[in-house]
Amino acid sequence: MRLKGKVAIITGAANGMGAEEAKLFAKEGAKVVATDFNEAKLLEVEAEIKAAGGEITAIKQNVISEDEWKAVVAKTIELYGKVDILVNNAGVASPNSFANMEMDEWNAVMDINLNGCVLGMKYCIPEMKKAGGGSVINISSIGGIVGMAGSSPYTAAKGALRALSKSAAVEYGKDKIRVNSLHPGIIVTPMTAQSMEVAMPYYELHTQLPYFGQPEDIAYGVVFLASDESKFMTGAELVIDGGWTAL
Numbered sequence: 330m331r332l333k334g335k336v337a338i339i340t341g342a343a344n345g346m347g348a349e350e351a352k353l354f355a356k357e358g359a360k361v362v363a364t365d366f367n368e369a370k371l372l373e374v375e376a377e378i379k380a381a382g383g384e385i386t387a388i389k390q391n392v393i394s395e396d397e398w399k400a401v402v403a404k405t406i407e408l409y410g411k412v413d414i415l416v417n418n419a420g421v422a423s424p425n426s427f428a429n430m431e432m433d434e435w436n437a438v439m440d441i442n443l444n445g446c447v448l449g450m451k452y453c454i455p456e457m458k459k460a461g462g463g464s465v466i467n468i469s470s471i472g473g474i475v476g477m478a479g480s481s482p483y484t485a486a487k488g489a490l491r492a493l494s495k496s497a498a499v500e501y502g503k504d505k506i507r508v509n510s511l512h513p514g515i516i517v518t519p520m521t522a523q524s525m526e527v528a529m530p531y532y533e534l535h536t537q538l539p540y541f542g543q544p545e546d547i548a549y550g551v552v553f554l555a556s557d558e559s560k561f562m563t564g565a566e567l568v569i570d571g572g573w574t575a576l
Contacts, residue, residue: 331556333358336409338401338453340392340445341419343370345518346468349544350416350551355383357552359414362405364390366419392419392445402452412456414555417446417490418468422520427481435482442486443493450497454506462505466554467494468547469510471570491566498564507563509554514570516542537572 337354341347343365351363355378363378365371368389375387386408390397405412423438446467457463472480473487494510501508515521515532525532532541550569553559568574 330358331552331558332414335413335555336360336362336405336411337414337416337555338362338364338405338412338449339416339418340364340390340449341468342374342387343367345520346513346516346544346547347416347418348374349548350418351385352378352381352383353545353548353552354414354555355385356381357556359384359555360409361385362388362401362408364388364392364401364419366391392448393440395448398448398452402456406456411460412453413460413463415449415453415457415463415465416468416551416555417449417466419445420468420520421483422480422524423483424479424524425482426479427485430482438482439486439489442483443489446490447493450508454497454501454504457506458501458504463507464555464559465494465497465506465508466551467491467508467510468551469494469512469566471512471514471568471573473510474512474566474568474574495564502563507554507559509559509563509565509567511547511550511554512566512568512570512574513547514542514568514573516544516547518544535573535576536570537575540571542569542571 337359342351342363371387378385420442469490470487472484473491498508
């Protein structure tokens with residue numbers, strides 16, 4: 330019950346890391362507002378958590394819609410009275426180089442991977458101030474720390490999210506609001522399935538452990554950053570990458 334009494338909004342919670350985060354948060358006592366654009370899969374996660382005795386509300390959300398962010402936060406306040414934790418987990422992959430893509434594609438990747446997180450913080454941080462503090466966890470990537478060929482828009486967005494997290498940590502630290510970024514390596518999820526088919530030798534070369542990460546490996550790190558166990562940690566990067574960035 331490391332998150333007992335806390336209210337958390339988790340985006341991208343229908344699959345992969347987001348779904349595991351929602352499940353572990355509920356198990357640890359949090360009241361979870363889980364959002365995703367994939368409503369059918371999100372409702373499956375909601376049903377599983379409720380069956381296990383957890384408290385969760387599922388809301389369909391497009392994270393790049395400012396109006397939908399307003400609605401999600403308003404519903405959270407209506408149901409639970411506050412926001413303690415925001416996990417900006419929603420994101421999309423983009424195995425492409427900026428030299429080979431149209432600007433519409435570039436902007437779409439930046440919108441979901443960066444601007445959706447900006448909107449989440451814009452509307453959750455004021456509620457955290459009212460609650461006397463909070464924790465924001467921005468799910469970035471090792472691509473936000475080191476270069477990754479063929480993923481220009483993705484790495485640009487994740488690198489910007491890393492820097493934004495540090496800036497927000499400085500700006501809101503006096504309000505007892507902590508902002509940290511988490512940087513996964515290769516995690517076995519539906520989003521990575523396609524790239525793993527074509528880049529397996531590259532992934533194996535860079536991952537120093539003899540196995541790839543699972544969604545729960547990230548969920549444990551997110552719970553730590555959300556809990557009071559990390560109360561003196563802000564503006565930091567939690568890297569969970571199987572040794573990729575140790576090279």
